[in-house]
Amino acid sequence: MLFRLLRLILILTLVVSAPPSFDAVAQGLGQAPAGLVADQQKILQSLTTKTDNFEKQIQQDAEDDGSLVDIRLQLEELSHQSLNSALAFRTRLGEINSRLEQLGAAPAAGQPPEPDIVSGERQALVSEKAEINSVIAVAQTLSIRISGLIDKIGNMRSELFRNLLTKRYVLSDALSPQVFSDARDEFGNFYKAVSSWLSFAFKFKFQAILAATFVALGLALVLLVGGRRLFGRVFEADPTNEDPSYLSRLSVAFWSTLLPSLA
Incomplete structure (x- = not known):
């Protein structure tokens, strides 16, 4: 069971x-x-x-x-x-x-x-x-x-x-008589400003300008002559070397560009 x-x-x-x-x-x-x-x-x-x-x-x-x-x-x-x-x-x-x-x-x-x-x-x-x-x-x-x-x-x-x-612009306003008149006035103002400055400089600062010019020319001459004597071998190729190396030519090209730029 x-x-x-x-x-x-x-x-x-x-x-x-x-x-x-x-x-x-x-x-x-x-x-x-x-x-x-x-x-x-x-x-x-x-x-x-x-x-x-x-x-x-x-x-x-x-x-x-x-x-x-x-x-x-x-x-x-x-x-x-x-x-x-x-x-x-x-x-x-x-x-x-x-x-x-x-x-x-x-x-x-x-x-x-x-x-x-x-x-x-x-x-x-x-x-x-x-x-x-x-x-x-x-x-x-x-x-x-x-x-x-x-x-x-x-x-x-x-x-x-x-x-x-291809957009077209209207040039009539740019070439209008008013534009030429304004340009003439601006050029006249510029001429007056430059002439006034030059007149003042030559009348009252002529000696200072002359001295600064000679000093600048003298320094430039010293840098030119002295630089060529000091660094001439660096940026001037050796004429006696008929077959310079690639590194030598690269060095001359680099310094001949850099030194005059710095001067």
């Missing part, structure tokens, strides 16, 4: 813990991930609304290159998001295709009908696949539209650049 009771308990335990039946598995595979489809539809709707707004903004800021650059960057981000929305169904589509291959094709006319659970699951999978494909088509269409707007912005910026290079 005790052994029978234990065997009954064991059988009930196995039944309760047994894996789900084929019907339950089929129903689970045939259920559409409504949440994923709905989420991606909302995302695509939001992206479409943003794209519409950017398209209007492109027309409004057609002459503003900086604004067009900013819009293009944001459109590129929207294009990336739309492609990600389409890629979100990759895993689910793989599962659907794999399950459809397992179920096989529907029986042809004249063949025995298949169980209702199998035909129902196939129909659910086909419907789900069609729904997913429609969402992917919307994402691809949106991506193509965004790419067209990006190309349009590129053409508009090129046109703005060409217009800037």
Whole structure:
């Protein structure tokens, strides 16, 4: 009696813990991930609304290159998001295709009908696949539209650049009599300022200017003669050496350029 009771308990335990039946598995595979489809539809709707707004903004800021650059960057981000929305169904589509291959094709006319659970699951999978494909088509269409707007912005910026290079300016104001009159007055003021300074310098500072000039010339002569005597070997080539080394020629070229510049 005790052994029978234990065997009954064991059988009930196995039944309760047994894996789900084929019907339950089929129903689970045939259920559409409504949440994923709905989420991606909302995302695509939001992206479409943003794209519409950017398209209007492109027309409004057609002459503003900086604004067009900013819009293009944001459109590129929207294009990336739309492609990600389409890629979100990759895993689910793989599962659907794999399950459809397992179920096989529907029986042809004249063949025995298949169980209702199998035909129902196939129909659910086909419907789900069609729904997913429609969402992917919307994402691809949106991506193509965004790419067209990006190309349009590129053409508009090129046109703005060409217009800037070929822009014509009105020169009538720049060549008006008033401009020549003002230029003559400014030149007269400059001439008066320079002549007044020279007149003052020669009348009251002539000796100081003369002394400073002679001192500067004397120092320059001393530096020229003394520098050549002290550093002549450095920056003057040796005429007796018919085949100087590369380092020697490089040294002469360097010092012959540096020392006169410092002086």
